Amino acid sequence: MQKQEYTITVYTENQIGLLNRIAIIFSRRKINVESLNTSPSEVDSVHRFNIVITETEEVVKKLCRQIEKQVEVLKAYYNTNDEIVWQELALYKVPTAKIAEEVKVERLLREHGAHTVVIRKDYTVFAVAGHREETDKLIRVLEPYGLIEFVRSARVAIIKDSEGFHKKLKEFENREPSRQVIENEYLDKNREVFSM
Amino acid sequence: MQIAEIKKEQQGSTGLKNISGSQAVLDAFVAEGVKTVFGYPGGAIMPIYDALYDYHDRINHILVRHEQGAIHAAQGFARASGQVGVIFATSGPGATNLVTGLADAMIDSTPVVCVTGQVFAHLLGTDAFQETDVINITTPVTKWNYQVTDASEIPSVMAKAFYIAKSGRPGPVLIDITKNAQLQLFETEEYQPCEHIRSYRPSPIVRKEYIVEAAKLINAAERPFVIFGQGVILGNAEKEFIRFIEKAGIPAAWTIMGMSAIPTDHPLGVGMLGMHGNYGPNVLTNECDVLIAVGMRFDDRVTGRLDKYARQAKVIHLDIDPAEIDKNVKTTVPVWGDCKETLPLLTSLVEKKLYPGWLQRFKDYQQKEEEKVIREELNPTNEILTMGEVVQLLNELTGGNAIIVTDVGQHQMVACRYAKFNQSKSNITSGGLGTMGYALPAAIGAAYGAPHRTTVAIIGDGGFQMTLQELGTIMQFRPNVKILILNNNFLGMVRQWQQLFHEKRYSFVDIQSPDFVQVAKGFGIPGQSVCERKDLKGAIKTMLDHQGTYLLEVMVGKENNVFPMVPQGRGVAEIVLCREDV
Ligand SMILES: Cc1ncc(C[n+]2csc(CCOP(=O)(O)OP(=O)(O)O)c2C)c(N)n1
Numbered sequence: 112m113q114k115q116e117y118t119i120t121v122y123t124e125n126q127i128g129l130l131n132r133i134a135i136i137f138s139r140r141k142i143n144v145e146s147l148n149t150s151p152s153e154v155d156s157v158h159r160f161n162i163v164i165t166e167t168e169e170v171v172k173k174l175c176r177q178i179e180k181q182v183e184v185l186k187a188y189y190n191t192n193d194e195i196v197w198q199e200l201a202l203y204k205v206p207t208a209k210i211a212e213e214v215k216v217e218r219l220l221r222e223h224g225a226h227t228v229v230i231r232k233d234y235t236v237f238a239v240a241g242h243r244e245e246t247d248k249l250i251r252v253l254e255p256y257g258l259i260e261f262v263r264s265a266r267v268a269i270i271k272d273s274e275g276f277h278k279k280l281k282e283f284e285n286r287e288p289s290r291q292v293i294e295n296e297y298l299d300k301n302r303e304v305f306s307m
Numbered sequence: 308m309q310i311a312e313i314k315k316e317q318q319g320s321t322g323l324k325n326i327s328g329s330q331a332v333l334d335a336f337v338a339e340g341v342k343t344v345f346g347y348p349g350g351a352i353m354p355i356y357d358a359l360y361d362y363h364d365r366i367n368h369i370l371v372r373h374e375q376g377a378i379h380a381a382q383g384f385a386r387a388s389g390q391v392g393v394i395f396a397t398s399g400p401g402a403t404n405l406v407t408g409l410a411d412a413m414i415d416s417t418p419v420v421c422v423t424g425q426v427f428a429h430l431l432g433t434d435a436f437q438e439t440d441v442i443n444i445t446t447p448v449t450k451w452n453y454q455v456t457d458a459s460e461i462p463s464v465m466a467k468a469f470y471i472a473k474s475g476r477p478g479p480v481l482i483d484i485t486k487n488a489q490l491q492l493f494e495t496e497e498y499q500p501c502e503h504i505r506s507y508r509p510s511p512i513v514r515k516e517y518i519v520e521a522a523k524l525i526n527a528a529e530r531p532f533v534i535f536g537q538g539v540i541l542g543n544a545e546k547e548f549i550r551f552i553e554k555a556g557i558p559a560a561w562t563i564m565g566m567s568a569i570p571t572d573h574p575l576g577v578g579m580l581g582m583h584g585n586y587g588p589n590v591l592t593n594e595c596d597v598l599i600a601v602g603m604r605f606d607d608r609v610t611g612r613l614d615k616y617a618r619q620a621k622v623i624h625l626d627i628d629p630a631e632i633d634k635n636v637k638t639t640v641p642v643w644g645d646c647k648e649t650l651p652l653l654t655s656l657v658e659k660k661l662y663p664g665w666l667q668r669f670k671d672y673q674q675k676e677e678e679k680v681i682r683e684e685l686n687p688t689n690e691i692l693t694m695g696e697v698v699q700l701l702n703e704l705t706g707g708n709a710i711i712v713t714d715v716g717q718h719q720m721v722a723c724r725y726a727k728f729n730q731s732k733s734n735i736t737s738g739g740l741g742t743m744g745y746a747l748p749a750a751i752g753a754a755y756g757a758p759h760r761t762t763v764a765i766i767g768d769g770g771f772q773m774t775l776q777e778l779g780t781i782m783q784f785r786p787n788v789k790i791l792i793l794n795n796n797f798l799g800m801v802r803q804w805q806q807l808f809h810e811k812r813y814s815f816v817d818i819q820s821p822d823f824v825q826v827a828k829g830f831g832i833p834g835q836s837v838c839e840r841k842d843l844k845g846a847i848k849t850m851l852d853h854q855g856t857y858l859l860e861v862m863v864g865k866e867n868n869v870f871p872m873v874p875q876g877r878g879v880a881e882i883v884l885c886r887e888d889v
Pocket residue numbers: 714715716717718719741742743744766767768769770771793795797798799800801
């Protein structure tokens with residue numbers, strides 16, 4: 112099996128210590144987490160993690176089961192890049208004087224979809240949301256114009272065919288939740304099962 | 308001074324008749340049916356110990372001699388009784404001393420609840436005296452852990468702790484309570500046990516269609532083979548399991564953790580799996596056509612080299628923990644769920660059958676093992692005592708009704724190979740972690756967990772020296788533990804590996820021992836040491852007949868080896884019967 116980029120989406124209770132519990136599932140297996148984002152989800156009291164790793168599907172599947180096993184984890188999904196819509200936010204700090212001098216810079220920024228966040232006499236901060244390659248490209252573009260500082264956020268991702276978590280959460284609250292909620296989705300993907 | 312002030316302040320501010328956080332902990336224990344606690348006090352847990360003073364009529368506190376002893380005792384208690392074992396320890400060193408036991412309980416799925424004291428909440432993160440980050444230290448080795456800084460959380464947190472520890476796949480839980488929360492007075496209602504946590508699925512929903520598929524595979528099989536682990540015991544599914552194998556007529560082998568779930572002399576029982584397991588079940592794992600794994604996790608000590616493990620077989624895996632499915636061995640049909648529920652469903656769908664020819668193959672291998680290994684081990688032809696003959700005599704004298712607690716090493720493997728068990732929850736050993744020093748405290752716990760049974764702790768001369776301080780606990784509280792030291796004057800198992808795989812370079816395995824009988828005597832425990840065959844049976848009988856704890860040391864062959872053996876890195880079918888074949 113080939114390694115590729117996977118985005119893991121985890122819905123959890125909002126509990127101190129859970130970040131560590133999830134993080135050590137990766138570090139224990141010496142797996143590098145390329146990006147990690149955690150924030151409240153659309154559902155009250157439920158947090159959402161996005162974790163990006165490059166691994167084989169088999170490894171990712173096992174990791175998701177280990178994550179789901181944690182008491183305070185509601186659900187874990189994994190997706191390839193074509194199953195999600197994702198963005199990373201990048202901020203670029205450039206000397207304001209340089210931009211004033213060179214009209215070209217303004218055009219370049221516009222071409223890259225950057226918008227201005229702050230303008231000060233000494234520097235200006237631009238923001239771009241996009242994929243890694245796009246935000247990387249803009250670094251190279253801005254370097255000749257004295258890029259002072261650059262920062263990029265973790266990936267945030269929406270699963271294309273997901274229906275959100277409101278309905279699922281209601282089910283979790285039931286004592287006898289539906290099979291779909293309880294079950295790890297991957298069971299049905301276990302191709303070998305009925306191949307006899 | 309400070310404590311009195313806090314108490315006063317709180318009483319003044321509420322004016323209500325409240326209980327303290329400490330009382331809430333103990334009330335939770337009482338409500339959960341806890342009667343025995345293993346613990347050790349210290350500064351950060353003093354309010355709980357203060358409250359305990361008034362609960363001595365309801366809770367029996369056993370003061371161990373080291374916190375590792377407390378948690379192993381609680382593990383032994385849990386394994387012998389099927390109930391949750393409970394531990395108290397103080398912050399800092401008290402809590403860190405629990406870590407080995409937590410790791411052991413985690414990997415062997417043993418339900419225990421540890422309550423540790425912690426410094427005052429306002430001191431967290433200041434490197435206060437005896438402050439350690441217990442939650443983060445124990446996260447990898449607990450099923451769940453939680454820090455309480457406000458007493459009002461205690462009833463619901465304790466309820467969750469017990470529920471999580473014992474439900475689904477059991478495991479250790481640690482609750483760290485800051486001193487202010489132990490002292491804090493708060494209003495509380497009657498204790499409510501926990502029955503549901505929305506993010507927690509103790510056992511997955513059973514999918515009937517997979518059971519149908521599993522039954523189809525079994526019914527079409529010519530050489531089906533059942534392997535089972537502790538899941539059968541933890542699920543209280545011994546009867547369901549026996550009904551299943553008896554109807555389907557399938558030979559069944561146990562892992563070290565599954566041992567005693569069925570009587571060792573069950574006609575379909577074909578022995579132990581794994582590195583020092585029996586010949587037949589290891590070799591025939593690679594010849595069966597359908598392998599049915601029940602409540603076991605394919606540890607590498609069971610599978611040997613994975614790419615040479617049961618490649619020819621269709622695999623059915625019954626387990627309560629979905630993360631175990633496909634973890635090490637790819638399954639053909641996964642059967643998720645509590646085996647107490649899934650086994651009867653499967654039994655109802657399998658045809659009544661017998662496989663006399665297939666079963667005979669196991670017997671043929673058994674015969675070879677008898678000739679090459681077992682006969683000499685149990686009836687040695689020279690005067691040097693073997694561990695096997697000691698276990699054999701023990702079987703004879705206990706009738707197979709004792710709880711046998713083993714430590715880790717050669718004696719553990721020999722005990723598990725030769726011990727006879729008539730009832731479940733009788734083999735207590737550190738399987739997954741292989742923790743030397745486990746047996747003595749675990750046996751103390753087992754004696755409390757099953758007070759009407761005979762508990763025998765079989766320990767090596769090395770392992771006994773790791774936790775022998777617990778003789779003090781025995782001296783003080785008088786649980787009835789039969790201590791059987793099999794002394795080979797070596798760290799035997801390591802020596803065996805050095806002999807077989809490191810050209811006999813015996814590097815630091817020649818461990819010296821004190822006079823164990825004298826040591827025991829110092830703790831008021833009678834005992835004797837034997838080195839001759841003619842005295843052995845009488846000595847074991849004396850030990851068993853003695854009212855109370857007794858220590859028997861048996862001097863056994865220094866360089867005896869445990870065989871058969873699947874050498875590390877080899878497949879199960881490459882199991883060897885003697886040194887020459889390694
Ligand atoms: C805490 C711990 N340290 C080290 C080991 C490694 N180890 C496994 S078996 C063994 C030798 C045990 O010697 P002894 O207790 O005398 O038992 P024997 O093998 O001789 O029966 C050792 C050192 C271990 N399992 N646990």
